Amino acid sequence: MLCSSFSISRLAIPSVCALIAFLAYTSQYFFAYFDEAPLRKEELWRINIFAFCIWICYYRSCTVDPGRIPKGWAPTDRKQLEADQASGRQRWCRRCEAFKPPRAHHCKTCRRCIPKMDHHCPWTSNCVSHFTFPHFVRFLFYAVIGMSYLETLLFERVSIIWGSRNLPSYMGPSVAQIGHLFTLFVLNSLTVFALFILLVRTIWLLSSNTTTIESWEIERHETLLGRARHFGGVLQGPGGISIQITKQEFPYDIGIWSNIKDGMGGSANIISWFWPLARAPDRSTGLEYEVNGFEEPSVSWPPPDPDRIPLPSKGQQNDWASTAATTGHIEIEAFNKRKAEDLKRRRIPIQIERRKPFYERFDESDSNSSEKYSDASDDFDNGEEAWRNSEGERLRDFGVDEEIEFYDEENIPLAILMQQRAQRQ
Secondary structure, eight states: OHHHHHHHHHTHHHHHHHHHHIIIIIHHHHHHTOTTSOOOHHHHHHHHHHHHHHHHHHHHHHHSOOOOOOTTOOOSOHHHHHHHHHTTOOOEETTTTEEOOTTOEEETTTTEEETTOOEEETTTTEEEOTTTHHHHHHHHHHHHHHHHHHHHHHHHHHHHHHHTTTSOGGGSOOHHHHHHHHHHHHHHHHHHHHHHHHHHHHHHHHHTTOOHHHHHHHHHHHHHHHHHGGGTTEEEOGGGOEEEOOOOOOTTOOOHHHHHHHHTTTOOOHHHHHOTTOOOOOTTOSSOOOOOOSSOTTOOSSOOOGGGSOOOOHHHHHHHHHHHHHTTOOOHHHHHHHHHHHHHHHTOOHHHHHOOOHHHHOOTTSTTHHHHHHTGGGGTTTSGGGOOOTTSOOGGGGTBOHHHHHSOOOOOOHHHHHHHHHHHO
16 A cells, blocks of 8 residues: 555656646647647747746756755744644654754654645655745746636637537547547646635645644644633643643734745845745744734643643643642543533534543553554544544544644653753763
8 A cells, every 4th residue: 555655646747747738738749730720820829838937847856855844953942842842733753863943743744844845745756845935836826827828728729619519520539539639628627726725725825824634733723722711711631630722823924025025035126926936934943933923922832632632741731730739720630520511511523532642542651652652543533633623633644643733752861962962961
């Protein structure tokens, strides 16, 4: 199964190239021999200019390095790092054995942490990231504009053939020409429709400075908020502690103009946004991002998620439980009792109770934890880590390594990490 998926992914780029070549060049061959409406000179130039822009932007989307985290990079704010670690934000990647900057994720295909990862695109075999996003947007833009223009030319010829449908066959195009035109028109129509939807969605995310992964996180946060309202604003986390879930604003939406400028490489030159040969963002960027200041400086993204908080050791469970009691959180027994009463009163489906979160199903203190971990994929569609957004997408559908996002339970002490970094330096 893995081999077949790998083979299909290797055919993605050749398939896209074949599609571009078929639509851009065989259409010109058809127009050259269509006597009823031959291709005009200005139309020929436009088709080839659009095709040239598409080729350049697609090539750069496939070949530009999506970036990597500099070796030895570490957050400068230690208090912020401690708060992130306590709230379950994965700031340490065990795969890379390094810290992750904000908005970075570990790509299971590229096998490294990608700065401002949007998703791993199968059609470019490359990650759409801080460094490749401008090329990806330009590719979609020129593909939609170029194919829309070709659609008008094809529709004109289809209208001519349809208007002369009652004439004798020898007075019109041959069967081969009609078949060729029909194939071009249908294939171009379907392609431009799909790319137009993708372009609109991409521009919408660009205008709000949101990546595809972050849009998933925003929807996940809203789901947790709705669920927490049933339990007094808290959800049960690992070790029986209560996690406070409060509304958190997305921090990177800094205004439409600034959002677009930031997403298109930081340039305020509008012409460069559309220029196919525009430079990629500076390689020194992608580690820090401007925030809107709606939240306190100590609050970072993504919001706390009970399923991303590492399972504590037995000693930590006692410490966490006592800390929760002293800070006013609901005690474990009272919380469980009230949750049972709420479930009964609101008649929440029993399936919610049966979906145990990962930290209950994969306990590292269990003697068989290694076997459970190796068989994690068997239950991967049952827990909270299998949560899907309104479009039925999971994090793994965007190329994110879900084992790192949800199953990386190795709670590395911050002091040890800082000490190791100091020793390496």
